[in-house]
Amino acid sequence: MQLKAYVSGAAVLLAAVLAGCTSGGGVGGSPPDSKGGDTGTTAPVAQPGKYRTLPEACGAADHDTLDTLLPGIQEGTDEAQQEKAYAGEATLTYDTDRRDGCDWKVASAAATDHLFVDFERVVSYDNTVSDESKAEELYAAKQTAADLPEPTASTSASPSASASASGGATPSPGGSNTGPADDNAGGDNVDASGTPGSPSASASQTPADLQSRVLEDLGDEAFLDDKLNTGSSTAQQRTVTVVFRTSNAIVTIEYSEQPTSSASAPDSKEMQDRALKLAQKLTSRLNG
Numbered sequence: 001m002q003l004k005a006y007v008s009g010a011a012v013l014l015a016a017v018l019a020g021c022t023s024g025g026g027v028g029g030s031p032p033d034s035k036g037g038d039t040g041t042t043a044p045v046a047q048p049g050k051y052r053t054l055p056e057a058c059g060a061a062d063h064d065t066l067d068t069l070l071p072g073i074q075e076g077t078d079e080a081q082q083e084k085a086y087a088g089e090a091t092l093t094y095d096t097d098r099r100d101g102c103d104w105k106v107a108s109a110a111a112t113d114h115l116f117v118d119f120e121r122v123v124s125y126d127n128t129v130s131d132e133s134k135a136e137e138l139y140a141a142k143q144t145a146a147d148l149p150e151p152t153a154s155t156s157a158s159p160s161a162s163a164s165a166s167g168g169a170t171p172s173p174g175g176s177n178t179g180p181a182d183d184n185a186g187g188d189n190v191d192a193s194g195t196p197g198s199p200s201a202s203a204s205q206t207p208a209d210l211q212s213r214v215l216e217d218l219g220d221e222a223f224l225d226d227k228l229n230t231g232s233s234t235a236q237q238r239t240v241t242v243v244f245r246t247s248n249a250i251v252t253i254e255y256s257e258q259p260t261s262s263a264s265a266p267d268s269k270e271m272q273d274r275a276l277k278l279a280q281k282l283t284s285r286l287n288g
Contacts, residue, residue, distance in 0.1 A: 045127050046124065046126070046127060046128055046129055046130035046131075046133070047130050047131075047132075048130070048131055049121070049122065049123065049130070049131030049132050049135065049247055049248025049249075050132070050246075050247035050248060050249075051121050051247060051248055051249045051286070052097070052121075053097045053121070054096065054097055054098070054099070054100050054119040054120075054121050054249070055100075055119060055282075055285055055286065056096070056100060057088075057090065057091075057100040057101050057102035057117050057118065057119055058087060058088045058089075058090050058102035060102065060117045060119075060278075060281075060282055060285070061104075061115070061117065061278060061281075063086055065277075065278060065281065066086055066104065066115075068274055068277075069104075069113065069115050069255060069274050069275075069278065070085075070104055070106040070113045070115060071106075071108060071110070071111075071113065072106045072107060072108020072109070072110070072111070072113065073085050073086065073104075073106045075106075075108050075109075085104070085106055088102040088103055088104045089102065089103045089104075090102055091103065091118070097121065098120070098121050098123070099118070099119065099120050099121070100118075100119045101116065101117060101118040101119070102116070102117050103115070103116050104116075109260065110259065110260055110261075111257050111258060111259045111260055111266070112257070112258050112260075113255075113256070113257045114254075114255070114256045114257075115253075115254070115255050116252075116253070116254040116255075117251070117252070117253055117278075117282070118251065118252040118253075119249065119250075119251055120138075120249065120250045120251075120252075121248060121249050122134050122135035122138055122248045122249070122250060123248070130248075131247075131248035132247050132248045134248070135245055135247070135248040135249070135250055136221075136245065138250060139221060139243070139245040139250055142243050142250070142252075143214075143223050143243070146212065146223060146225045146241070146243075148212045148213060148214065148223060148225065149211055149212060149213075151213060151214070210226065210268050210269055210272060211226065212224060212225045212226050212227075215242075215244070215276075218242075218244045218276075218279055218280065218283060219244035219245055219246035219251075219283055220244075220245050220246050220247065221244065221245050222242065222243065222244030222245070222279070223242075223243055223244075224240065224241070224242050224272065224275075224276070225239075225240070225241040225242075225243075226238070226239075226240050226241075226268055226271075226272060227239050227241075228265055228266075228268075234262040235258050235259050235260065235261065235262040236258070236259070236262070236265040236266070237256055237257065237258035237266070238256065238257055238258075238265060238266040238268065238271055239254060239255070239256040240254075240255045240256070240268075240271045240272050240275045241253065241254050241255075241275075242255075242275050242276060242278075242279045244279060244283065246283060246286055246287065249286060251279070251282055251283075251286070253275055253278055253279055253282070255271060255274065255275045255278075257271060
């Protein structure tokens with residue numbers, strides 16, 4: 001009877017050890033977006049971001065929008081060529097739920113236009129940092145890299161500011177036109193006719209409301225960067241970049257135009273208006 005009791009106690013002990021080894025093992029791993037770290041700690045886990053997927057970048061702009069942004073897109077020789085132009089070219093990505101981009105480039109008799117749309121969904125793998133906080137950090141780095149000019153008193157931060165902008169530079173308090181308002185949107189000394197160093201430049205440079213600037217009423221935070229470059233060609237290329245963040249998603253729009261003729265530079269107001277209208281549509285799509 002004593003031996004039987006000993007064997008019975010050993011069996012109970014063995015069963016308890018085996019149960020302890022198998023509990024909590026689970027099958028498979030954590031979801032791809034879950035945050036790592038020691039789950040045994042009592043520190044609160046930061047909230048995941050609002051977005052778990054992204055829109056398809058090549059479907060971000062409808063035909064009417066592309067007709068406006070890329071005026072030569074309807075000049076294709078046949079229907080198949082036009083459809084290819086409308087479809088755009090998807091950028092290489094290994095996870096379209098994390099990043100998706102698309103390029104459109106159209107050459108016409110008047111100019112070559114290029115549009116690039118990029119969606120990025122930011123995920124933080126740090127338990128103490130939320131996806132949105134990580135997105136704020138990445139957005140801030142993009143804005144810093146843009147090196148925007150200091151805003152002037154007359155500079156409006158609203159995306160619709162360009163609709164009410166008028167010509168002429170904004171004088172500085174000292175009466176001279178040498179402040180930030182006298183610089184072109186991209187920092188180039190170019191007058192309204194597109195001629196660098198023109199004697200009339202001080203009277204006809206880019207208005208302050210059209211300069212590169214921080215935007216309001218677009219996502220959670222946004223900025224616009226407008227640059228005019230001549231490069232190795234005599235024709236001047238203007239590139240308008242709009243970057244905005246909403247929660248843990250960052251959207252970038254790059255819209256550039258280079259005229260076939262070097263007689264004039266692309267119109268800043270017109271290009272900004274087009275890019276901002278697309279940005280508003282993408283904001284609605286993300287929040288829809």
